[in-house]
Amino acid sequence: SEAKAGRADLIFLIRFRHGCLLRNQRCILAYLYDRLLRIRALRWEYGSVLPSTVQFHMSAEEVEWFNRYKKSLATYMRSVGGEEGLDLTQDMKPPKSLYIEVRCLRDYGEFEIDDGTTILLKKNSQHFLPRWKCEQLIRQGVLEHILS
Amino acid sequence: MSEAYFPVGPGLGLEENFLSLDDILMSQEKLPGRAESTLPRLAFALGQGAGTGDAIPEGSKLEIPLWLAKGLHDSKRRIISVELPKIYKEAWRTVFSADANVVDLHKMGPYYYGFGSQLLNFDNPENPEIAQTILQTFISRFRRIMDSSQNAYNEDTSALVARLDELERALFRAGQKGLNDFQCWEKGQASQITASSLVQNYGKRKFTDMDG
Numbered sequence: 001s002e003a004k005a006g007r008a009d010l011i012f013l014i015r016f017r018h019g020c021l022l023r024n025q026r027c028i029l030a031y032l033y034d035r036l037l038r039i040r041a042l043r044w045e046y047g048s049v050l051p052s053t054v055q056f057h058m059s060a061e062e063v064e065w066f067n068r069y070k071k072s073l074a075t076y077m078r079s080v081g082g083e084e085g086l087d088l089t090q091d092m093k094p095p096k097s098l099y100i101e102v103r104c105l106r107d108y109g110e111f112e113i114d115d116g117t118t119i120l121l122k123k124n125s126q127h128f129l130p131r132w133k134c135e136q137l138i139r140q141g142v143l144e145h146i147l148s
Numbered sequence: 149m150s151e152a153y154f155p156v157g158p159g160l161g162l163e164e165n166f167l168s169l170d171d172i173l174m175s176q177e178k179l180p181g182r183a184e185s186t187l188p189r190l191a192f193a194l195g196q197g198a199g200t201g202d203a204i205p206e207g208s209k210l211e212i213p214l215w216l217a218k219g220l221h222d223s224k225r226r227i228i229s230v231e232l233p234k235i236y237k238e239a240w241r242t243v244f245s246a247d248a249n250v251v252d253l254h255k256m257g258p259y260y261y262g263f264g265s266q267l268l269n270f271d272n273p274e275n276p277e278i279a280q281t282i283l284q285t286f287i288s289r290f291r292r293i294m295d296s297s298q299n300a301y302n303e304d305t306s307a308l309v310a311r312l313d314e315l316e317r318a319l320f321r322a323g324q325k326g327l328n329d330f331q332c333w334e335k336g337q338a339s340q341i342t343a344s345s346l347v348q349n350y351g352k353r354k355f356t357d358m359d360g
Contacts, residue, residue, distance in 0.1 A: 023216075026166060026172065040152070139341065147336065
C-alpha cells in the first residue's frame with residue numbers, strides 16, 4: 001500500500017519522525033548543557049573539591065569536565081597577577097577588614113592558621129580569624145560570618 | 149547557585165535559543181491547525197484514532213505543539229496549515245489595545261510574548277498587526293511591573309505576579325533582585341560572605357541513598 005500511496009505521504013512521515021528526533025536531541029542537549037553550567041557554578045561558589053554527595057550524582061564525563069575546567073581556571077589564575085598568580089575565587093565581595101568574626105555552625109574539628117596555632121571548631125564556638133583562611137569554610141556552610 | 153549560574157535565556161524575536169530551557173517549554177505550547185492532506189498512520193501519534201494504522205483524514209482539525217508545527221510547515225502548505233490561537237486574533241487584539249493591564253496573561257498561555265514572536269514565523273496576512281499588538285501590550289504593562297517590582301520589599305508578591313506571563317515574571321524577578329541587593333547594601337551586609345545556596349539546600353534536602 002506504500003507503493004500505491006505515492007511518495008508524498010512518505011515525505012510527510014519522514015519529516016514527522018525527523019522532527020521528533022530533532023526535538024528529543026534538543027531536549028537532551030539543553031539538559032546536559034544546563035547541568036554543565038551548574039557544575040561550573042559549583043567551582044566558583046563552593047570550591048575546587050566537590051562534596052561526595054554531589055559527585056555521586058555526576059556522570060564520569062561531567063567529573064572529567066569539572067577537572068579540566070578546574071585546571072584551565074588554575075592555569076589562567078597563575079598567569080594573571082605576577083609571581084604567585086591571583087586567586088580569582090577569593091574575595092568575591094570587597095573585603096572590609098583583614099580579620100573577621102565567625103561562628104561555627106557544625107563540628108568540624110581542628111583548623112590550623114598561619115602562625116601554627118590550631119583552633120578547635122566546635123558547633124557554636126566563635127572565633128576571630130583571618131579572612132582568607134575562613135572564606136572557603138564560610139562558603140561551604142561550616143562557618144558563619146558575623147558582622148559586628 | 150544564584151551567583152555563578154547563568155542559564156541560557158529565551159531568544160528574542162523570530163529565533164529561539166536552541167539550548168534555552170525556557171524556549172523548549174514555550175515551544176511545547178499547542179497551536180490549532182488543520183491537516184491539508186491525508187496523513188497516513190499518524191492518528192495514534194497525534195491523539196486521534198485507536199489503532200496504530202489509522203490515517204488522519206484530510207481537513208481534520210489538530211492541536212499540535214509549536215515545535216512540530218514549525219517542522220511540518222512549509223510555504224506551500226502541503227501538510228499542515230496553522231491557525232492563530234484565539235488570543236492573537238482580532239477579538240482579543242482589540243481587548244489588548246483597550247486596556248492591556250487587566251488581562252491575565254498567565255492564564256492565556258504563560259508564554260504570550262515568546263509564543264507570539266514565534267507565530268510570526270508562519271506566513272499569515274495578519275502578522276504586522278500581531279507584532280504591533282504584542283509590542284503595545286508590553287509597553288502598556290511594563291510600567292506597572294517595574295513599579296511593583298521596585299517597591300515590594302519583603303512582601304508576599306504572589307498577587308502581583310499572578311497575572312504576568314513568563315517574560316514579565318523574569319523582569320519582575322530581576323527588579324526584585326535589584327531591590328534586595330540594594331537594601332542589603334544599605335544595611336551594610338554587602339561585604340558579608342555567605343554560604344553558597346547549594347550548600348544551604350543540603351540541610352533542607354538530604355540526598356537519599358541510591359541502590360547500585
